Amino acid sequence: MKPAIAGETTQPCPDCGTQIRGDSRFTLWCAACDWNVDPGRPQPDTGRLERAARALARRHGEQLLTEMLSRLDARPRRDASAVAATMLALSVHGITLALAISGIWCLVAGWGGIGMVAGLVLVALAWLLAPRVGRMPDDRPVLLRADAPELFALVDEVAGAVGTRSVDAITVDGSINAAVTTYGLRGRRLLMLGMPLWEVLTPEERIALLGHELAHYANGDMRNGLVVGTAVRTLSVWHHILQPLPHPTGLEIIVNALYVLPRLLIAGLLVLLVRLTSRAGVRAEYLADRLAARTASTPAAVGLMDRLLITDSLDVRLRTEANRAALGGPGSTRKATDRADELWGMLTAYAASIPEHEYERQRRAGARRGHQVDTTHPPTHLRRACLLAGQPHTATVTPQAHQSELIATELAAARTQVARRLLRGGFDD
Template sequence: MSAIAEETIQPCPECGSEIRGDSRFTLWCTACDWNVDPAAPQPEAGRLERAGRELARRHGEQLLAEMLSGSDARPRRDASAVAATVLAAAVHGITVALAVGGAWCLVAGWGGAGIVAGLVLLALAWLLAPRPGRLPEGRPVLLRADAPELFALVDDVARAVGTPSVHAIVVNGSINAAVTTYGIRGRRLLVLGMPLWEILTPEERIALLGHELAHYANGDLRNGLVVGSAVRSLTVWHDIIRPLPQPSGLELIVNALYVLPRLLIGGLLVLLLRLTSRAGIRAEYLADRLAARTASTPAAVGLMDRLLVAESLGVWLRTEANRAALRGPRSSRNAADRADELWERLTAYVASIPEHEYERQRRAGARRGHQVDATHPPTHLRRASLLAGQPEAADAADAAAVTPEAHKGDLIAAELATARTEVARRLLRGALDD
């Protein structure tokens, strides 16, 4: 996709209004919304994905109405949260029962049959047992000594949202960001998608950090040890008893035996989603508000607009990878130069996206209910929540809790230089991270 605007003027086939647009993007009519969303919606991954998105949409609308009416939206433990914790504990109880049963079978022996049964039960318990997260392999990992200025910025944002900072930062090729934990001690990890980081303004980067770190402060049950690991266990069970493809006669019988347990496990997963969805959506709204308070409302809203074009950026990156593959291997020096140039071309492309394309994405997103994923409320509702609330730091930059400093931005860029080159090389090889 070229970064050079190509203006096109034509009448709207529906209402006759003049359409002015950039031929690189979808031409649409602002007067009647003709062609505002020409692409067919992408099919969902499955029943659980559809259920999660529907719950996020419904609870997103309900909570937005409550927040705009002045109701208290702070995180709280309600009956659903308690029920989710009890259900998750029961799931873990099954894992414990498998381990105890396996140990008992090993001790009993039963002429060798007990040993086989015990090993099987212990293997299942080991497979389903909650495990601490680990640092991702094959991705640049930054510790405090590697990037002191970046960590100083993250520390400032963490203080602004009222939570301890992170212990490590992983840089990957996703058009996203996230927080999680790793290790037995539950150390905090920030995952930064370099394509997203590169296209944001300094203020929007602070809003991104504020939103992600706010999840630690909000205590989202779905990210907690008890409920989060129970969801993982149920997901593993659900995958283990997936029907066998192209089954033979005996495998048909096995598939038939899988039906009832799979329905039960799927039902438990949907129930956990239902019990935790409202609290999770509330946490997302609160994270947006903390992001606005930390960076400013315009910065938080601008971040959401960037997320709306994430799919287009993914297409752009895959196109660049295809072009790199057609050029074939070159010297390592040229490869490094092309990697660094990728970010320049990406930022130039994003800077060339006209406002009418962002407006089209906003209107199309409202029609489709665009969501970052099944755990987030629809983006247009998040945007409406921010714009309807009290503007944060809209008029004076010094009113924001954290403000960018140009010279520190240059230092942070230098600290990220090696990681951004490595990520760019992966992207040029077609390795776009999810």
């Protein structure tokens, strides 16, 4: 006999008549015929750039899965596309540099005031389009080594296992996500941990998460690099600047007409840059998953993939708690804030209560959507399949109970601060 389900509901499938048994908190669907497996299927994107990006991601996704499964020693490599992307990015930055030099020349020449005006415009454009280095976030808790020695020790161990150097700082926020980036002129490394995701993971899955993120440094992922990543931003700014003026007057109609050709050219360059980096970017995700499995074990990496399937459910749950706090009035909100740590216990219990049939529905829905949701990552079901099809790995970094407790203590102040912000409606959208 199957175990009872919390909030159990049953009904016959409208399509095939099979008796459906599920949890009323989640979408009711039929495992026999996939009725209602994806009721919230997103609408296709209408933007030309977005359609092109998704088409490329879809084309590369299945091919790269086959490649990763057939080449167990697959490594990041700088192929012709990567070289071409770098050259194109350098050309974009060269145009920005030419604008800056021309602007300074005009300012020096003067030309009876005309040069001053032209120079200021050119310098302003160059400043707007110039590559930007990342900055340390100032709106969320930041942990340095002295603040969290045990957490940094774990990160250091994982970094060594994936073959890269560790991070210089860690930030904590309310996103259901994690990421790595750089900040400052010296390219210091920053790990961004979303506390809601961290809290619902097991210690083994947390190591897999750290392994995946740090592996992006080891893989040399060029999409977020200083050269290519900033070139994409520059082209995106140009594309935005050249948007047609809304409700144009007579003169503005002429301006809109003059914008057409440059905007098409910039759009073409953006599509080309995405095309050149798409395959390498998707491969980097597969390689990061593989390194995560080798660091934390294959079951831990697969468990992480499953947790990523329920991020939308976790987000809804957090927003529900924030709405309850807000509807209770100022006094109730303060009381809920004082008990902010209870938010994490609630979220962890909720994640543990999600039944397997909801995970399976999410996997099937993901298979139907393919790359429609995210063009920068392979679909989760493909990432999961790649991990399960390969040689299973045992962990090279294992969690220690005493270390996990010390890390929880080090994160205590940050997790309370993040919980208070979430209960006040401060979500990182």
